[in-house]
Amino acid sequence: MLGRLNSLIQFRHSPSFSSKVLRRQQFFGTKTLCFVGQDQMSSTLEADAESVLRLVTPSLDLKRHKGQAGKIAVIGGCREYTGAPYFAAISALKIGADLSHVFCTKDAAPVIKSYSPELIVHPLLEESYTVSEEERRKLQEKVVGEVDKWIERFDCLVIGPGLGRDPFLLECVSKIMLLARKFNLPFVVDGDGLFLVTNSIDLVNSYPLAVLTPNVNEYKRLVLKVLNCEVDEENPEDQLRSLAKVLGGVTILKKGRSDLISNGEIVKSVSIYGSPRRCGGQGDILSGSVAVFLSWAQQLISGHESLSENPAILGCIAASGLLRKAASLAFTKHKRSTLTSDIIACLGESLEGICPAS
Ligand SMILES: NC(=O)C1=CN([C@@H]2O[C@H](COP(=O)(O)OP(=O)(O)OC[C@H]3O[C@@H](n4cnc5c(N)ncnc54)[C@H](O)[C@@H]3O)[C@@H](O)[C@H]2O)[C@@H](O)CC1
Ligand SMILES: Nc1ncnc2c1ncn2[C@@H]1O[C@H](COP(=O)(O)OP(=O)(O)OP(=O)(O)O)[C@@H](O)[C@H]1O
Ligand SMILES: [Mg+2]
Numbered sequence: 001m002l003g004r005l006n007s008l009i010q011f012r013h014s015p016s017f018s019s020k021v022l023r024r025q026q027f028f029g030t031k032t033l034c035f036v037g038q039d040q041m042s043s044t045l046e047a048d049a050e051s052v053l054r055l056v057t058p059s060l061d062l063k064r065h066k067g068q069a070g071k072i073a074v075i076g077g078c079r080e081y082t083g084a085p086y087f088a089a090i091s092a093l094k095i096g097a098d099l100s101h102v103f104c105t106k107d108a109a110p111v112i113k114s115y116s117p118e119l120i121v122h123p124l125l126e127e128s129y130t131v132s133e134e135e136r137r138k139l140q141e142k143v144v145g146e147v148d149k150w151i152e153r154f155d156c157l158v159i160g161p162g163l164g165r166d167p168f169l170l171e172c173v174s175k176i177m178l179l180a181r182k183f184n185l186p187f188v189v190d191g192d193g194l195f196l197v198t199n200s201i202d203l204v205n206s207y208p209l210a211v212l213t214p215n216v217n218e219y220k221r222l223v224l225k226v227l228n229c230e231v232d233e234e235n236p237e238d239q240l241r242s243l244a245k246v247l248g249g250v251t252i253l254k255k256g257r258s259d260l261i262s263n264g265e266i267v268k269s270v271s272i273y274g275s276p277r278r279c280g281g282q283g284d285i286l287s288g289s290v291a292v293f294l295s296w297a298q299q300l301i302s303g304h305e306s307l308s309e310n311p312a313i314l315g316c317i318a319a320s321g322l323l324r325k326a327a328s329l330a331f332t333k334h335k336r337s338t339l340t341s342d343i344i345a346c347l348g349e350s351l352e353g354i355c356p357a358s
Contacts, residue, residue: 045237047261047268049321050354056296056318057096057355070097070295072288073150074158075173076191077104078127081162082111084191087281087340088161088288089119094347095322097292101154103147105169106130108162122150128168136168144175151179155295156186160193161284170196177203184209186294186312190287194218198225206248208263211294211312213253213287236260237267251312253290255283259320263310270320275331281340282327285347289319325350 058069072092077085085108089100101120102112109123124146131139151157157180159173173196180187186209189197194214197204198221204210214222223231223239226246232239237260244252245264254260258271294315301311326346330338333346 045267045269047270047317047321049270049272049317049324052314052317053293053321053351054355056293056300056314057351058296058299060357067098070156070292071099071101071154072097072156072158072291072295073101073103073154074161074288075103075125075147075176076159076161076163076193077102077108077112078125078162078164078166078169079105079107080164082108082115083281083340084162084284086112086115086119087284087344088158088190088291090116091285091288091344091347092158092292093118094344095289095292095351097295100288101150103150104162122146125169125172127164127166129166131168140168140172140175143172144179147176148179151176151185152183154185155298156188156291158188158190158287158291160189160191160196161287163192163196165192165195174200174203181207186211186291186298188213188287188290188294190283194222198222201226201247204247204250206250208249208251208310209312210250211253211290211316212247212250213255213283213290213316215255215283219254237262237269241265241267251310251316253286253316253320255286259316259324261313261316261320263313266313268313268317270317270324272321273324273328275324275327275338277327277331277336277338279339282323282343285326285340285343286319286323289323289347290315293318293322322347322350322354325354 074085074089085102085104089102093100101122103122103124104112105125105127106123109121113121124143126139126143159177188211189204190213194212220231223229223243226243240252240254240260240262241264244250244262249264251263258269261268294311297311297314301309326343329346329350330342334342
């Protein structure tokens with residue numbers, strides 16, 4: 001059994017993929033899934049996102065307790081932006097995480113708390129305008145110390161949604177990223193977290209549990225900074241693979257008409273569903289979703305020592321497929337007036353359609 005599971009979700013270019021029916025192990029409950037190897041993780045570019053969703057999504061098991069389905073923390077939310085961290089955090093819960101925290105600035109906290117009692121919001125971060133020069137170092141130690149008390153409880157962080165670009169705040173977040181690396185905690189970097197990382201690439205370099213989710217603008221800036229060239233529209237896969245390789249094997253999800261995913265070795269795309277609506281906030285849904293599916297993929301793999309796949313790639317494929325399905329469903333209902341909150345409201349129905357809970 002293990003050999004078959006192993007061969008089927010190996011991420012090397014293995015031509016030997018073949019169609020098989022797999023019986024899941026106890027830790028996810030016995031669940032039969034059809035994991036068609038050929039058009040899945042083998043050398044074809046397009047991943048079979050729906051099969052990956054079925055593979056990593058755990059069964060609901062009465063024997064499990066609160067927290068086991070995932071504890072996510074979003075680091076983001078400032079005076080300027082409060083929607084993005086909310087979108088990322090609530091998406092994680094709507095998909096199936098048990099707990100979703102937001103670490104944001106004192107200004108943003110009451111606003112985000114007012115959006116939903118489901119989120120645990122920590123008003124710990126600070127922006128420069130609230131801190132005098134002499135207080136900075138001491139306050140930074142305090143902020144990072146407070147986050148440190150929580151950080152080991154989480155399965156994945158999402159760093160950047162609505163973070164803003166305040167230098168003092170970004171310096172604190174840099175230290176939080178180093179803390180996450182010390183604890184081998186996976187993190188998704190999005191939004192202004194990418195602004196931070198693009199200017200301090202060492203924060204993610206050679207960290208295989210880092211996932212970057214750049215949009216068109218953010219990708220352009222990352223390529224310019226790291227590869228010192230313009231985006232190659234003719235051959236995006238090779239350039240993406242090179243970028244991830246130069247960054248030491250981080251996983252990059254390049255968002256666009258098709259989402260392209262690479263860890264510097266393989267490249268996979270997810271083009272299913274999707275919608276023509278480009279309202280702000282969809283990338284925030286994606287970042288929260290990657291965190292949940294990456295955590296579930298890690299649980300799946302940790303239950304099989306012999307498996308060596310990259311949970312970050314699995315998480316990106318699953319999250320992209322689900323978001324695109326939910327966006328398509330929401331667009332069917334709301335057309336031009338589709339909002340990010342409409343897409344969030346479709347996450348549950350979309351996942352249920354691919355991977356029924358009962
Ligand atoms: N409702 C909300 O609260 C939302 C907040 N969002 C947050 O808004 C913030 C900005 O996201 P965007 O998608 O607008 O960011 P982008 O980076 O796509 O663009 C922001 C603007 O700033 C410019 N810019 C960004 N970085 C730059 C750089 N290094 N040098 C020069 N110009 C630069 C861009 O060209 C653009 O004009 C992020 O933290 C994001 O999470 C968005 O996610 C959308 C929804
Ligand atoms: N042209 C497109 N056609 C179809 N789907 C798209 C297109 N562009 C983006 N998407 C989908 O929307 C998702 C979010 O991408 P987008 O570029 O909106 O992120 P973003 O700009 O970071 O969003 P946010 O406003 O949250 O910051 C992508 O993962 C992708 O699946
Ligand atoms: Mg974004």
